[in-house]
Amino acid sequence: MLDVVRSEHLPCEQIMFEITETVAMKDAPKTIKMIREFQENNFEISIDDFGTGYSSLAYLRRFWDKQLNTDHFFTNGPDEYGHESTAIVSAIIKLAHSLEMDIVAEGVGTASQFEQLKGMMCDQMQEFLLGKPMAAEEFSALLHEQTGRNLILLRRRGICVVNPF
Numbered sequence: 001m002l003d004v005v006r007s008e009h010l011p012c013e014q015i016m017f018e019i020t021e022t023v024a025m026k027d028a029p030k031t032i033k034m035i036r037e038f039q040e041n042n043f044e045i046s047i048d049d050f051g052t053g054y055s056s057l058a059y060l061r062r063f064w065d066k067q068l069n070t071d072h073f074f075t076n077g078p079d080e081y082g083h084e085s086t087a088i089v090s091a092i093i094k095l096a097h098s099l100e101m102d103i104v105a106e107g108v109g110t111a112s113q114f115e116q117l118k119g120m121m122c123d124q125m126q127e128f129l130l131g132k133p134m135a136a137e138e139f140s141a142l143l144h145e146q147t148g149r150n151l152i153l154l155r156r157r158g159i160c161v162v163n164p165f
Contacts, residue, residue, distance in 0.1 A: 012041050017038060017045055018069070019048065024047060046067035046068070046069055047067070050092070051073075051092060066102060069104040073107075074089050076113070093120050093121060105124070106127065107127050108127045
């Protein structure tokens with residue numbers, strides 16, 4: 001991987017690898033070693049689908065990630081289940097921030113979810129409410145049009161991620 005990045009003259013610090021929580025926890029010591037190797041080369045790491053697997057909160061700091069991505073279940077919770085779900089989502093966001101990590105809410109599908117997450121100081125949100133999948137040519141045109149705005153990146157699933165602030 002490092003050879004490809006260097007041959008293409010890409011800055012490593014602009015590349016973030018996502019590791020799902022379930023995969024990260026299958027062999028936590030091996031995951032920690034791998035993450036350290038990536039970080040030694042200035043790559044960023046994100047834990048995806050946080051809260052859906054069987055992780056231990058103790059590993060969050062040991063993984064030393066830059067970002068947590070919450071699962072759709074948590075994003076849908078406040079609309080579907082009310083106060084209890086809102087409390088859980090708020091706690092996850094506060095936990096990430098206290099560990100100096102960014103938080104990404106996956107599955108933001110309603111304006112209500114967007115506003116609630118924005119009010120909880122969620123760093124980034126993603127899903128079809130914010131942007132639909134698009135062809136490479138359309139995305140290129142969007143990047144030229146959005147230069148200097150809050151567009152962050154296009155994820156592997158074709159879902160747009162924006163910073164709400």
